Amino acid sequence: MSELNLQHLKKIYDGGVVAVHDFNIDIKDGEFIVIVGPSGCGKSTSLRMIAGLEEISEGKALLDGKDITNAASKNRDMAMVFQNYALYAHMTIYQNMAFSLMLRKVDKQEIHRKVMAVASMLNLDEQLNKKPKQLSGGQRQRVALGRALVRTPKIFLFDEPLSNLDAKLRVKMRREIKILHQKLNATMIYVTHDQIEALTLADRIVVMSMGHVQQIGTPLQIYSDPNNKFVASFVGNPPMNFFYGKISSDGNKFVCDDFSFRLDAKRKRLLSGHVNKEVILGVRPEHFVPKGDLIAKVGIVEHLGAHTLFNCTINKARAKIKFEKWLDYKENDEIEFSFNQDLICFFDKSSEERIR
Numbered sequence: 001m002s003e004l005n006l007q008h009l010k011k012i013y014d015g016g017v018v019a020v021h022d023f024n025i026d027i028k029d030g031e032f033i034v035i036v037g038p039s040g041c042g043k044s045t046s047l048r049m050i051a052g053l054e055e056i057s058e059g060k061a062l063l064d065g066k067d068i069t070n071a072a073s074k075n076r077d078m079a080m081v082f083q084n085y086a087l088y089a090h091m092t093i094y095q096n097m098a099f100s101l102m103l104r105k106v107d108k109q110e111i112h113r114k115v116m117a118v119a120s121m122l123n124l125d126e127q128l129n130k131k132p133k134q135l136s137g138g139q140r141q142r143v144a145l146g147r148a149l150v151r152t153p154k155i156f157l158f159d160e161p162l163s164n165l166d167a168k169l170r171v172k173m174r175r176e177i178k179i180l181h182q183k184l185n186a187t188m189i190y191v192t193h194d195q196i197e198a199l200t201l202a203d204r205i206v207v208m209s210m211g212h213v214q215q216i217g218t219p220l221q222i223y224s225d226p227n228n229k230f231v232a233s234f235v236g237n238p239p240m241n242f243f244y245g246k247i248s249s250d251g252n253k254f255v256c257d258d259f260s261f262r263l264d265a266k267r268k269r270l271l272s273g274h275v276n277k278e279v280i281l282g283v284r285p286e287h288f289v290p291k292g293d294l295i296a297k298v299g300i301v302e303h304l305g306a307h308t309l310f311n312c313t314i315n316k317a318r319a320k321i322k323f324e325k326w327l328d329y330k331e332n333d334e335i336e337f338s339f340n341q342d343l344i345c346f347f348d349k350s351s352e353e354r355i356r
Ligand code: ADP
Pocket: 013, 014, 017, 018, 019, 037, 038, 039, 040, 041, 042, 043, 044, 045, 046
């Protein structure tokens, strides 16, 4: 079993920079957690506090109920895979994978058995006598993974492990990590700035911004039910469209400089506390309906295979609209559209929190 509970974790660096405020989560045994957010939001600091590489300034960390807040890194039974692989250049691949077990004085035969099993699982059997520089980037990253795997730790930690690989290899390794997780059923915590990695890998995603956890949820929850404008804008590609406007004084309409539309009964109820107040309308590109009494003018058209992305203007407002490819609009065409009101989001203008 390997459950991790983080309670009010906080990190204050020397000089007073608060890198992480009040991080709380209960991670279940076997769960794949991805911490995602833009550069500098506190992802690595959070992971490093979990690993024991960075002191926890406030709060508590419990591993299987045992307080590890102040435990040394080597006593936490976690293995970390780094972005830069951190392989030993002068050692062979075999020695790199065996090294941590040798340090732990594991029996030689046992080391051999483990290294061979992991090498076979990662397709590295043929590479064991080579040095890291003789391997490709993908193979090196696999060795870094292998080094963590031989230890069978309670928890695997990944710090942007794929960011040095080219796009194609990244997709391949992403799949391999996912398969590995399914095979091992191990608890994994993975840090990335890449929302696609987060959506494809995670059981649950932790979205961070400026040291604060913005939302924790399944990929589907994060994508379709964002807590605030930050989460809505960070996840999804092409990103959600935002329109700044207000709710009309009779409560019946959303009105902005470029267009207005009548709210359906459900939206009217939802927004009844915001009559005459400023709100932000959020619409994902796929939540436009090609029928209705609003008009968008088509600019650049991008064919994406099954879908087409239309870069449009609604009067002066810009909008990215995604339709199935058979809707064959061309530049300067006018699209009559409406919004799929069940799927659009409204945010309070000042707090940027979702109106629920
Ligand atoms: P991320 O991994 O999301 O890019 P980090 O956790 O590395 O973000 O950094 C979070 C914040 O903490 C940033 O503002 C960064 O500048 C600051 N920071 C990181 N490491 C240190 C450090 N050793 N000393 C002081 N500030 C740091």
